[in-house]
Amino acid sequence: MQNVVTSGVFELDGGQWDVDNNVWLIGDDSEVLVIDAAHDAAKIAEAVGDRTVRAIVCTHAHNDHVNAAPELAERTGAPILLHPDDRVLWNLTHSDRAPDADLSDGQVLTIGGTDLTVLHTPGHAPGAVCLYAPQLGVVFTGDTLFHGGPGATGRSYSDYPTIVRSIRERLFTLPDATTVNTGHGESTTIGTEKANSAGWAD
Structure with missing residues (x-):
């Protein structure tokens, strides 16, 4: 597991914000999945090295998480995977290039002997x-x-109510010791965030 931090601009609803994104590489010495190809395809490709990229997985389609995906796909030959409910956001950034395959809730992606289960968690994006x-x-x-x-x-x-429901029903049911690796900023744990969630409005 490897973290690459890239920097760029998040754009939506006419606004722009400078952001640093966490790009995650999961796999082994020969193959990897890239989670969220953000901002800088060259930097991500450099981190991948000579390993085979099996897929570029998008946690959602805000531009700061997918803006480097087509270029990285072209460099590596890897397919881009996105949940179909986020095509409306994908098309805002890449109207001329569709994702290659859909992600679905409960789907299992296996890379380097590691299984990753897809959990559909709408709220931040559909x-x-x-x-x-x-x-x-x-x-x-x-x-x-x-x-x-x-x-x-x-x-x-x-x-907001949708994202709270997603977190409580899909994420807070995971073991408390589970590390939460996020799209921006530092990691945390399920237990830490659960303990601090009492004040969230429903």
Whole structure:
């Protein structure tokens, strides 16, 4: 498991924000999955090295998580995977290039002997997913859950009650010791965020 931090601009609803994104590489010495190809395909490809990229997995389709995906796919030959409910957001950034395959709730992706289960967790975006790797004790949450609480829901195609329900029903049922690797910022644990969630509105 490897973390690559890339920097760029998040754009939605006419606004722009400078952001640092966590790109996660999961696999072994010969093959990897890339989770969220953000901003800088060259930097991600350099981190991949001579390993084979089996897939570029999008936790959701906000531009800062997918803007480097087509270029990385072209460099590596890897397919881009996205939940179909997020095509409306994908098309805002890549109207001329569709994802290659759909992600679905409960789907299992296997890479380097590690299984990652797709959990559909709408709220931050309609097709947002998290990827749970029980063998590693890790869940990759994109922008659904952060150190400090739920992802933002103040912009188009997002909904606060939906994200809270997704976190409580899909993520807080995971073991408390599970590490939460996020789309931005530092990691946390399920237990930490659960303990601090009492004040969340439903």
